[in-house]
Amino acid sequence: MSHLRALSLFGEGARFHHVGLGVASIAEVCPGAEVHHETAQRVGLAFTRIDGLPVELLEAAGERSPIARSVQDGPRLLHLCYEVPDLEAALAACRAHGLHRLGPPVPTEVFQGRRVVWVYGKLLGLFELLEE
Amino acid sequence: MSHLRALSLFGEGARFHHVGLGVASIAEVCPGAEVHHETAQRVGLAFTRIDGLPVELLEAAGERSPIARSVQDGPRLLHLCYEVPDLEAALAACRAHGLHRLGPPVPTEVFQGRRVVWVYGKLLGLFELLEE
Numbered sequence: 001m002s003h004l005r006a007l008s009l010f011g012e013g014a015r016f017h018h019v020g021l022g023v024a025s026i027a028e029v030c031p032g033a034e035v036h037h038e039t040a041q042r043v044g045l046a047f048t049r050i051d052g053l054p055v056e057l058l059e060a061a062g063e064r065s066p067i068a069r070s071v072q073d074g075p076r077l078l079h080l081c082y083e084v085p086d087l088e089a090a091l092a093a094c095r096a097h098g099l100h101r102l103g104p105p106v107p108t109e110v111f112q113g114r115r116v117v118w119v120y121g122k123l124l125g126l127f128e129l130l131e132e
Numbered sequence: 133m134s135h136l137r138a139l140s141l142f143g144e145g146a147r148f149h150h151v152g153l154g155v156a157s158i159a160e161v162c163p164g165a166e167v168h169h170e171t172a173q174r175v176g177l178a179f180t181r182i183d184g185l186p187v188e189l190l191e192a193a194g195e196r197s198p199i200a201r202s203v204q205d206g207p208r209l210l211h212l213c214y215e216v217p218d219l220e221a222a223l224a225a226c227r228a229h230g231l232h233r234l235g236p237p238v239p240t241e242v243f244q245g246r247r248v249v250w251v252y253g254k255l256l257g258l259f260e261l262l263e264e
Contacts, residue, residue: 005162006181016185019151019212021257029255030137049138050256051214053148075257077209080151082183123161124182125153125207 010129011093013085017130018047018054020078022071026057035059036110043067045110056081079118081128087117090129098123105131142261143225145217149262150179150186152210154203158189167191168242175199177242188213211250213260219249222261230255237263 008014026035026046035044042065045058058078060068070076084090087105099121107113108130115131140146158167158178167176174197177190190210192200202208216222219237231253239245240262247263 006184007162008183010183014183016183019209023255023257030139050212051140051142051146051148052138053212074254077151077212077257080182080185080209122206123155123157125155125209 007097009094009097009099009124009127010082010084010090011086013132014082014090014093017081017083017128018056019080020056020058020128022058022060022067022076022078024059024071024075026059029057033057037061038109041066079126079128081130083130083132085132087115087129087131091117091119094119094121094127097121099127139229141226141229141231141256141259142214142216142222143218145264146214146222146225149213149215149260150188151212152188152190152260154190154192154199154208154210156191156203156207158191161189165189169193170241173198211258211260213262215262215264217264219247219261219263223249223251226251226253226259229253231259 023029026033033046035046037044042061043058044061045056048055058067091101099119102118102120105115105117108116117129119127155161158165158176165178167178169176174193175190176193177188180187190199223233231251234250234252237247237249240248249261251259
């Protein structure tokens with residue numbers, strides 16, 4: 001098996017936090033689940049682990065949800081999230097790998113006000129950065 | 133943050149192995165990378181870690197590759213892979229969660245002959261199971 005050099009995109013102290021999985025309905029996956037509604041982002045979400053792996057389940061809240069089109073043909077893995085000690089340092093680190101932020105860092109409801117920022121690169125796709 | 137009950141899909145001993153990330157060109161992501169060509173499956177692949185997370189990079193080998201359409205609009209997360217002690221036991225376990233195999237278990241080149249099987253469920257999507 002060929003193993004490449006490891007990639008460090010987000011700087012020192014960055015570590016995997018969860019993978020985002022878009023689904024048609026969180027309640028269908030986990031009956032009775034308590035779904036958190038991020039009204040501003042038009043998504044519902046809930047955290048689970050799938051055989052040990054931290055997974056954020058996401059569902060569209062209405063047709064205008066940014067993930068509505070992504071999940072219309074079935075479940076879809078949407079992003080990787082990393083926890084980082086400092087958002088600005090992580091943004092500077094990943095810029096060198098062609099990753100650019102999609103907007104300013106924003107405080108989240110679901111992570112008790114901790115800030116997140118989204119980055120995208122045409123080589124590697126979509127990542128969420130969550131400040132420690 | 134709402135945390136759901138953990139999901140156990142693949143039975144005792146199952147553990148996360150890697151996430152599959154389809155890209156336009158592995159060489160563009162990792163210049164000089166040694167790409168393994170799975171001729172029968174029409175994909176090129178290489179393993180790396182992105183800030184600690186094991187990632188399998190995949191690229192289409194020609195227009196008839198099964199992943200060609202998936203990656204035509206940009207990088208895309210394609211599957212989660214779990215290592216399991218026994219493929220048949222894992223298949224039986226995940227059937228209860230609506231996951232069905234997409235074909236018979238097959239020996240792989242890239243994992244030194246170890247068998248893999250692909251499963252798909254309309255609630256949770258695509259998974260690869262790799263026998264220990």
